[in-house]
Amino acid sequence: MRVSQMFIPTLREVPAEAEIASHKLMLRAGLMRKLASGIYSFLPLGYRVFRKIEQIVREEMDRAGAQELIMSALLPAEVYQASGRWEVFGPEMFRLKDRNGRDFCLGPTHEEIFTELVRNETRSYRSLPMTLYQIQTKYRDERRPRFGVMRSREFVMKDAYSFDRDEAGLDISYKKMHDAYCRAFDRCSLDYIVVDADTGAMGGSGSQEFMVKSEIGEAVIAFCEACGYAANDEKAQCIPDNECSSKECVAGRELPLEKVATPDVKTIEDLTEFFKCSPKEFAKTLIYQADNRVVAAMVRGDRELNETKLQNYLGCIELAMADAETVSGVTGAAVGFAGPVGLKVEIIVDPEVAGMKNFVIGANETGYHLKNVNIGRDFKASAVIDLRKITEGDKCPKCGAPVKVARGIEVGHIFKLGTKYSKALGCVYLDEAGKENPMVMGCYGIGINRTMAAVIEQNNDENGIIWPMSVAPYHVIIVPVNTTEPAQMEIAEKIYRDLQAAGIEVMLDDRNERPGVKFKDADLIGIPIRITVGKKAGEGIVEYKQRQAAGVADMSIEEALVRAKNEVLEALGR
């Protein structure tokens, strides 16, 4: 298309609202504009990219045997009430009423709707397995929309749902989706990692996330370069490190319990200062409010508690640090002096703490700590389970090598749901013997908008976006340096026609702008190949430039045409 006729409102300066590279560039390159917090309009160039990503995902879903359909974003309350999620979603769900006062919502996710559809229409084992999907808009009234399209209130998700007879069937359907996701993200040229994930409130027997490594990612992932283990930090299993630094511990003798006055010594930093020793010789006692009960959780002084692990163990819906009033009610001391000795609540202990001897804890008395505490002798643990957060250098739970920790953007998530929804909603099939069984389900999501932002996060430089060919809004841009030179325009027009005839998506920058402006815009919007028609046009020479490469090359028109066609077709795998 001719740039003079296109709606590409590029910006020279970065709007103040944008912080991260992808958000800034999506605004500057004229891909989108904000309508409200977490709500964006995609402009022509941005929408082309959006549709290409969508199409890649669609092709890979179809190739994996999934069938596309489309559902409404406007959903009646009943279907969520049946599964109990009308309440669970809380204020995150956009709710509205129709003219008769009936409750509706804008769908935040569609498990229930798919399950209900299949329940109503499918009865026989002969129809299974089956995987259905849609690429459709979701609405979530996020507490804090962030980073442009990275966490927005309206977004497009590809959501797929598999229905199988049994776990073995689910394993196969799940694997197919896993492989399809890999192909889709590969085609988007994303550098991603597949990590084990916590199933959380979704329940089910297994889950993996597709993470694009990025510093601005909201998730933390641990991975092992030695054996390939990778997990979300909520899920990552920790191997206790019971290397002890104190002599008493090495000797293995239990020393007599001592109460030490520690006025104003509250934090771990204060304690290491006061006792002149390593934080590894303390244990933190954290008081939590879990639904209606109060529990204590202990991790070593230098560790952080992993709330997901605690929550999974407790099986509670709500988990939060107890407020100061609750803490003093339980411990009889101000915050900062909690300890397990004499505590009347459930005490859950990390294996590292369980392996410690003669350590220091709060005395449950304001201004005092206990020294030479020993588990078993001085207090009893209700349970010993892995409770801590993994850190860089921890032993890999699979092979023992030191793990690395990085941040990631979650672009895809696959779940083995099992029978949670099928049982709740009565989604059953009849087997050969005529017996009713719940279908075994999986669900699979890809955030299209977020994937687009992730591609930009990984493919940009100080001049702008560097689109991979597969998702670039156009493949080639032709830049005649001076549109008032008929020789240049003639050649530019010829290249334009030839490439279009070859099925290449091409832009012709026919604006009567100075060359600097056109080069800057071409770089900013990130078109993979640029063909510049300049002074040497008269000799039949043009300049060829790849967006991701530094150099330029002069060549004949014919050569440039051949090269552009080859590069585009090769990159697209045609």
Add this chain to the structure above:
RNA sequence: CGGGAUGUAGCGCAGUUUGGCUAGCGCGCUUGCUUCGGGAGCAAGAGGUCGCAGGUUCGAAUCCUGUUAUCCCGACCA
């Protein structure tokens, strides 16, 4: 939801402390001339109820009260 910050032209900002404004600057936009290989030069223009509402005052972008929107950190999040 807790903490912090900010709303002045399409974008970026100054002016607010100490009220005097008929509100400026850069970019972009329009017109003309010149220019044409990395965001051109000259000239002439268009564009703003200073987020909104109320109050104080002779006078409010500026002070007070309320409200709303946006962004950041945290908490939270299928």
